[in-house]
Amino acid sequence: NGKGGAGWQAGAGVEYHTQFGYFFYLGTEFASQQFGKDSASQSFDSVLSNYKYKPLFVNIPFGIGYQFNLTKNIGLRVYGGLNTQIGVGGKVTRNANYFALDSTAHDTHKLNFGRSIQVQSEFRSDLANTLWGINIGAGLNFSKSVEVAVFYQEGLTNILPGGDAAAE
Numbered sequence: 001n002g003k004g005g006a007g008w009q010a011g012a013g014v015e016y017h018t019q020f021g022y023f024f025y026l027g028t029e030f031a032s033q034q035f036g037k038d039s040a041s042q043s044f045d046s047v048l049s050n051y052k053y054k055p056l057f058v059n060i061p062f063g064i065g066y067q068f069n070l071t072k073n074i075g076l077r078v079y080g081g082l083n084t085q086i087g088v089g090g091k092v093t094r095n096a097n098y099f100a101l102d103s104t105a106h107d108t109h110k111l112n113f114g115r116s117i118q119v120q121s122e123f124r125s126d127l128a129n130t131l132w133g134i135n136i137g138a139g140l141n142f143s144k145s146v147e148v149a150v151f152y153q154e155g156l157t158n159i160l161p162g163g164d165a166a167a168e
Contacts, residue, residue: 007031
């Protein structure tokens, strides 16, 4: 089972505007996310682990948009495109309950990013090194200088350990 959490992002971008109201955008951002994963052990039925991931990514969103001029000073902008996330840091915390032994374990380590199919190898990856997703958004542009926008991003890449070999 997985559950989402809050995060933040900050960055800068550039736009190329056409004469027909369309524009192309490209950005670079730092993004911090948070999500949890609960899992039961495959080898021992009496082990339940809770993981809390807090990765730090460099986002590179790019795509196309269009601005509808509502008034002379207010425009409605719509966006659509792709987003690439590159893992650069973060940590993962694991809490495990061993019911047969009536004990618990707690550990925290820095996130390891990679695409290893062999999750039991020496290089154990916590998350994929590069994640792909699509994004859509809308915003209000005031006086062509300030914009308030909302974006939704949906991941297309399996980000869990073992990459494409992971059943999740």
